[in-house]
Amino acid sequence: MSGKVVSIEEVVGSLSSGMTIGIGGWGSRRKPMALVRAILRSDLTDLTIISYGGADVGLLCAYGKIRKLIAPFVTLDSIALEPHFRRARQNGTIEFAEYDEGMFMFGLYAAAHRLPFLPTYAGLGSDVMRVNPSLRTVKSPYGDEELLAVPALTMDVALVHMNRADARGNALYLGADPYFDDLYAKAADRTYVSCEKLVDTADLLKEGPVQSLLISRAQVTGVIETPNGSHFTTGDTDRRDEAFQKHYVAAAADPDQWAAFRARFLEGDEAAYQDAVRRWQEDGK
Amino acid sequence: MSATRAEVCAVACAEMFRGDGEIVAAAVAGMTPALGARLARSTFEPDLLTTDGGPFLTAEPVPLGAPAGIVEGWLPFRDHLWLVLNGRRHVVLGPSQIDAYGNCNISNIGDWARPKSQLLGSRGAPGNTRCNTTSFWIPKHSTRVFTERVDFVSGIGYDRGAFELRGVVTNLAVLDFATPDRRMRLRSVHPGITVADVVAATGFELSIEDVQETRLPTDEELRIMREVLDVRGFREREVPS
Numbered sequence: 001m002s003g004k005v006v007s008i009e010e011v012v013g014s015l016s017s018g019m020t021i022g023i024g025g026w027g028s029r030r031k032p033m034a035l036v037r038a039i040l041r042s043d044l045t046d047l048t049i050i051s052y053g054g055a056d057v058g059l060l061c062a063y064g065k066i067r068k069l070i071a072p073f074v075t076l077d078s079i080a081l082e083p084h085f086r087r088a089r090q091n092g093t094i095e096f097a098e099y100d101e102g103m104f105m106f107g108l109y110a111a112a113h114r115l116p117f118l119p120t121y122a123g124l125g126s127d128v129m130r131v132n133p134s135l136r137t138v139k140s141p142y143g144d145e146e147l148l149a150v151p152a153l154t155m156d157v158a159l160v161h162m163n164r165a166d167a168r169g170n171a172l173y174l175g176a177d178p179y180f181d182d183l184y185a186k187a188a189d190r191t192y193v194s195c196e197k198l199v200d201t202a203d204l205l206k207e208g209p210v211q212s213l214l215i216s217r218a219q220v221t222g223v224i225e226t227p228n229g230s231h232f233t234t235g236d237t238d239r240r241d242e243a244f245q246k247h248y249v250a251a252a253a254d255p256d257q258w259a260a261f262r263a264r265f266l267e268g269d270e271a272a273y274q275d276a277v278r279r280w281q282e283d284g285k
Numbered sequence: 286m287s288a289t290r291a292e293v294c295a296v297a298c299a300e301m302f303r304g305d306g307e308i309v310a311a312a313v314a315g316m317t318p319a320l321g322a323r324l325a326r327s328t329f330e331p332d333l334l335t336t337d338g339g340p341f342l343t344a345e346p347v348p349l350g351a352p353a354g355i356v357e358g359w360l361p362f363r364d365h366l367w368l369v370l371n372g373r374r375h376v377v378l379g380p381s382q383i384d385a386y387g388n389c390n391i392s393n394i395g396d397w398a399r400p401k402s403q404l405l406g407s408r409g410a411p412g413n414t415r416c417n418t419t420s421f422w423i424p425k426h427s428t429r430v431f432t433e434r435v436d437f438v439s440g441i442g443y444d445r446g447a448f449e450l451r452g453v454v455t456n457l458a459v460l461d462f463a464t465p466d467r468r469m470r471l472r473s474v475h476p477g478i479t480v481a482d483v484v485a486a487t488g489f490e491l492s493i494e495d496v497q498e499t500r501l502p503t504d505e506e507l508r509i510m511r512e513v514l515d516v517r518g519f520r521e522r523e524v525p526s
Binding site: 026071085086089090091092099100101103105121123124125126179180 | 339340341359361362363366369370392393397398399400401402403404405406407408409410411412414415416437438439440441445446447
């Protein structure tokens with residue numbers, strides 16, 4: 001069995017501008033932030049992002065990486081609105097395919113099952129139909145119901161962050177919610193799993209029950225160990241760094257403060273980020 | 286015992302769940318509807334399923350902000366999205382705008398193409414209003430929220446095929462859609478509020494006849510809110526007296 005362990009830089013180096021990238025997690029929860037931060041440092045641009053959006057979308061907006069966003073919302077959960085996403089929308093700098101969140105899940109299911117679409121009621125009658133004029137409805141062949149045909153959310157690459165993984169690419173979550181990371185992995189041509197900790201295959205089930213093995217190596221191209229890599233969204237403790245998230249939102253409100261935030265946290269590599277966060281936390285004590 | 290405005294609102298939210306039986310109360314719009322759902326379960330709607338605010342269905346209605354305690358079920362986001370279509374769910378939404386038919390907006394203010402203010406996005410509102418019972422909680426009743434037209438139809442109203450819009454609870458009143466043309470009706474005003482107050486704070490014409498006073502909390506409901514479900518007084522922060 002050849003190992004699939006790669007570096008953050010190798011993952012981002014394998015991506016190209018204009019790609020469609022799905023990002024796992026939900027809002028400000030278990031987002032593959034180490035990989036997102038590496039995209040910020042790269043030359044990548046013109047990306048189509050598929051996400052139950054949170055800080056991932058916010059940061060990619062702040063760095064002008066997104067051409068088009070497909071999402072039902074962008075939120076930081078404990079802070080309802082994402083400042084960089086709001087600014088990008090209000091300045092008209094990104095294209096936005098606004099979906100209902102259940103409709104979005106059916107798009108992931110369709111892609112994961114290699115179906116062209118799945119039918120649902122969610123979205124019908126709403127302005128989601130108005131602002132996505134390419135959406136089509138379909139009549140049930142068994143009755144009179146008219147349903148929304150949600151197109152498959154296919155993607156070139158999926159990025160997800162899991163709690164544990166082995167070098168083969170099997171991955172496990174330890175929190176109370178799997179989110180939709182397995183569907184992203186199945187929907188994408190290539191999936192990269194970052195994880196809090198790499199473990200031996202023999203130790204996977206020492207970490208959690210077999211049901212928590214959410215992602216199979218058959219769907220995984222590469223594995224990256226990034227301790228605290230989902231910071232400041234939820235990670236191994238299922239808690240987010242609320243203080244840091246507040247700091248992020250406050251900095252986003254002012255151009256000078258945002259420049260200082262970028263310089264302090266985002267210009268170096270992942271190890272530099274984690275060091276800078278540790279120093280920031282120590283300063284606050 | 287005399288009740289505060291917040292307590293009247295919480296009981297009005299609880300009343301939205303009357304008759305629901307063994308379904309999930311998803312009171313995502315704020316502390317008051319969460320308190321209302323758990324109060325309904327603690328009193329007249331004991332079969333209701335309630336959450337800890339996260340993915341756990343709790344064995345008992347838990348106090349606001351408290352850990353789940355004994356867990357009786359698991360409802361991660363994917364199962365919420367399934368349950369919406371399944372229909373055994375009653376959600377309380379907190380829209381930024383709502384019109385006379387119950388079309389509501391949580392997405393953006395202004396022109397969608399380049400909004401004046403981008404809000405959350407449509408989230409689950411389109412599917413929720415189309416597939417399961419929906420109520421609304423509006424902590425600040427004003428003409429900014431109750432508008433002739435909403436800037437974006439996130440949740441659909443009765444003129445667009447809503448499943449069931451049970452009612453609207455605000456800091457001033459209780460409203461519903463029990464009219465022949467399913468336009469919004471003023472059902473009751475909270476103690477100390479007049480019909481004229483509600484009309485002045487509403488940006489469209491309301492159906493008004495036979496307006497009652499909102500039911501007051503019973504002593505038992507007050508005791509449960511004050512001593513069990515909301516000892517820390519979250520309700521008073523959301524609806525100041």
